Amino acid sequence: xxxxxxxxxxxxxxxxxxxxxxxxxxxxxxxxxxxxxxxxxxxxxxxxxxxxxxxxxxxxxxxxxxxxxxxxxxxxxxxxxxxxxxxxxxxxxxxxxxxxxxxxxxxxxxxxxxxxxxxxxxxxxxxxxxxxxxxxxxxxxxxxxxxxxxxxxxxxxxxxxxxxxxxxxxxxxxxxxxxxxxxxxxxxxxxxxxxxxxxxxxxxxxxxxxxxxxxxxxxxxxxxxxxxxxxxxxxxxxx
Amino acid sequence: xxxxxxxxxxxxxxxxxxxxxxxxxxxxxxxxxxxxxxxxxxxxxxxxxxxxxxxxxxxxxxxxxxxxxxxxxxxxxxxxxxxxxxxxxxxxxxxxxxxxxxxxxxxxxxxxxxxxxxxxxxxxxxxxxxxxxxxxxxxxxxxxxxxxxxxxxxxxxxxxxxxxxxxxxxxxxxxxxxxxxxxxxxxxxxxxxxxxxxxxxxxxxxxxxxxxxxxxxxxxxxxxxxxxxxxxxxxxxxx
Numbered sequence: 001x002x003x004x005x006x007x008x009x010x011x012x013x014x015x016x017x018x019x020x021x022x023x024x025x026x027x028x029x030x031x032x033x034x035x036x037x038x039x040x041x042x043x044x045x046x047x048x049x050x051x052x053x054x055x056x057x058x059x060x061x062x063x064x065x066x067x068x069x070x071x072x073x074x075x076x077x078x079x080x081x082x083x084x085x086x087x088x089x090x091x092x093x094x095x096x097x098x099x100x101x102x103x104x105x106x107x108x109x110x111x112x113x114x115x116x117x118x119x120x121x122x123x124x125x126x127x128x129x130x131x132x133x134x135x136x137x138x139x140x141x142x143x144x145x146x147x148x149x150x151x152x153x154x155x156x157x158x159x160x161x162x163x164x165x166x167x168x169x170x171x172x173x174x175x176x177x178x179x180x181x182x183x184x185x186x187x188x189x190x191x192x193x194x195x196x197x198x199x200x201x202x203x204x205x206x207x208x209x210x211x212x213x214x215x216x217x218x219x220x221x222x223x224x225x226x227x228x229x230x231x232x233x234x235x236x237x238x239x
Numbered sequence: 240x241x242x243x244x245x246x247x248x249x250x251x252x253x254x255x256x257x258x259x260x261x262x263x264x265x266x267x268x269x270x271x272x273x274x275x276x277x278x279x280x281x282x283x284x285x286x287x288x289x290x291x292x293x294x295x296x297x298x299x300x301x302x303x304x305x306x307x308x309x310x311x312x313x314x315x316x317x318x319x320x321x322x323x324x325x326x327x328x329x330x331x332x333x334x335x336x337x338x339x340x341x342x343x344x345x346x347x348x349x350x351x352x353x354x355x356x357x358x359x360x361x362x363x364x365x366x367x368x369x370x371x372x373x374x375x376x377x378x379x380x381x382x383x384x385x386x387x388x389x390x391x392x393x394x395x396x397x398x399x400x401x402x403x404x405x406x407x408x409x410x411x412x413x414x415x416x417x418x419x420x421x422x423x424x425x426x427x428x429x430x431x432x433x434x435x436x437x438x439x440x441x442x443x444x445x446x447x448x449x450x451x452x453x454x455x456x457x458x459x460x461x462x463x464x465x466x467x468x469x470x471x472x473x474x475x476x477x478x
Contacts, residue, residue, distance in 0.1 A: 031357040033272050114412075115354045118270040147468065153436070154464035159421075159429040166409025167402045173353070174401045182398075190398040197392070198437030212469035216462060223458040230451035 016054050018044060020068070021106070023061055028112040032062060032119045062116060063124040069109050070131035073102060077138035081145075088146035089196060095142055096192040097185075099168040103175075104184030110172035136161055143199065150215075152199045160199060167191050255293050257283060259307070260345070262300055267347040271301060271358045301355060302363040308348055309370035312341060316377035320384075327385035328435060334381055335431040336424075338407040342414075343423035349411035375400055382438065391438045399438060406430050432457055 022043050026035045037058055041051040055061050080086075080095050103110050113128075120128060139161045146152030168191065175187060261282050265274045276297055280290040294300050319325075319334050342349050352367075359367060378400045385391035407430065414426060 029357060031270075031272070033270070034357060115357070118268060118273060118354070147465070148472070154461050154468060155433060156421075156429050156464070159426055160433060162409060162413045163406045163430050163433050166405040166407070166412075168405070170401060170405025170408060173405075182395075187398055190395050191402050194394060194399060194402050194437040197439075198433040200436075213466065213473060216466035216469045220459065220462040220466065223455055223462050227452065227455035227459060230455045234452060 012054070019051065019054055019061070020065055021109075024065055024106070024109040024112045027062070027065075028108040028115060032058070032112075032116045037061075059121055062120065065109055066113055066116075066120060066124055066128050069102075069106075069113055070128050070135070073099060074131040074134035074138065076102075077135050077142075081138040081141040087151070088142065088149045089151045089200070091142050092146055092152070092199070093192045093196055095139060096164065096168060096195050097188040099165075100171055100188035100191050101184045103168060103171045104187050105177060107172040107175055107177065110169065114169075114172075136165065139164060146199070148212075151201055153201050155199060163198070164195050167195055251293070258290065258293055258300070259304055260348075263304055263345070263348040263351045266301070266304075267351040267354060271297070271351075271355045276300075298360055301359065304348060305352055305355075305359060305363055305367050308345075308352055309367050309374070312338065313370040313373035313377065315341075316374050316381075320377040320380040326390070327381065327388045328390045328439070330381050331385055331391070331438070332431045332435055334378060335403065335407060335434050336427040338404075339410055339427035339430050340423045342407060342410045343426050344416060346411040346414055346416065349408065353408075353411075375404065378403060385438070390440060392440045394438060402437070403434050406434055428457070 019040070023035070023040045026040055026043060030039075037051060038048050040061075041048045044051070055064075076098050077095055080091050080098070083091060086094070117125070117128070140157055143152060143157055143160055143164075147154045147157070171187060171191070175184070177184065180187075258279070262274070262279045265279055265282060269278075276290060277287050279300075280287045283290070294303075315337050316334055319330050319337070322330060325333070356364070356367070379396055382391060382396055382399055382403075386393045386396070410426065410430070414423070416423065419426075
């Protein structure tokens with residue numbers, strides 16, 4: 001009896017997940033308002049009545065899709081941001097890999113998310129905005145930790161975090177798990193490599209002696225010299 | 240008479256452009272199907288009849304918006320890709336700056352584009368896909384030229400091009416020209432710097448784009464950020 005109950009729970013989860021994947025694909029392709037629950041049922045080869053056995057309606061379906069994606073991503077990144085036992089650069093790499101694998105494994109859900117923001121009910125929209133903010137802030141904390149450790153260049157933190165998010169999120173628009181030759185993990189590695197190289201501090205720029213202010217002043221002096229030389233060369237060229 | 244005709248053309252263009260901007264903003268915020276032409280007219284404080292003097296209908300309006308954005312971007316990038324008198328790294332920098340400035344100056348139009356793909360008529364959808372493909376291919380050619388010249392790391396070319404597009408396109412989701420402190424040009428510079436560093440071969444501190452003064456200034460800006468952070472941390476520690 002216990003076993004039968006467990007089997008039925010598993011089956012329920014399986015079907016629910018199929019419904020989520022299929023409706024995400026249809027919503028992303030035709031728009032939420034352009035997709036009826038009858039079409040979702042048809043695509044799954046079940047009746048509309050059977051579909052209602054699993055879901056309460058289109059709004060609930062959309063809310064469940066949105067909740068799953070954004071809140072899981074936010075939680076994963078917050079955990080990484082707080083993990084001080086891992087070096088900042090490695091934390092950044094893991095964050096990028098986590099996001100890209102997540103998106104590349106389920107791109108239609110992510111496309112749907114961006115395309116249907118205007119169609120979310122007030123409660124879901126608020127939750128969604130909060131989860132997006134948590135993700136951004138966690139990523140900013142990871143970048144800041146890297147800059148403080150001298151491992152990352154001090155680029156504008158907000159723009160840098162958004163540039164990273166952009167590289168990852170865009171995967172939803174071009175990667176097709178069923179068609180692409182590369183597995184999600186391979187795409188994730190390539191993007192993490194570009195992201196890390198994009199923000200990594202050059203060899204000479206890491207603070208090694210713990211005197212961050214003195215180090216910053218030293219770099220300023222070096223780079224002023226660099227500027228003077230560059231301006232000098234330009235003048236000489238113009239003369 | 241000629242002058243009057245010209246003035247009236249200019250006024251027509253001006254109003255048309257206002258209609259495009261306003262409808263893009265409303266479409267992006269509420270969805271295309273969730274926005275009526277009456278609402279567009281109300282937002283512009285003109286009558287619906289006056290609006291029809293400028294546009295044929297909602298489908299035509301959407302088609303015009305889509306055409307303007309994607310085809311101009313594709314043409315600009317193709318021109319850069321073909322410009323062999325400019326060094327490959329500089330071509331890449333110019334491509335990123337061009338895209339980011341374009342997007343940051345008109346983010347709702349770009350958001351609209353992605354959110355309304357499912358609502359485009361067949362002809363517009365085909366044109367749109369073709370323009371997107373031209374943009375991607377031009378960017379891939381620019382990256383390939385950089386790799387051939389030894390200026391860029393030989394990363395997977397397609398993933399690299401999509402990572403660059405992602406950094407740029409994502410600007411439409413976070414940058415607000417009316418609220419943000421940084422002008423579009425500043426955001427474009429930061430993103431171009433991250434993108435170039437992300438793909439550049441060898442020493443990240445060398446000025447490889449031929450603009451030694453600009454590069455030195457970028458390093459100085461980084462130094463100042465680093466100093467501000469170090470001073471901030473020392474103050475926080477002392478408090």
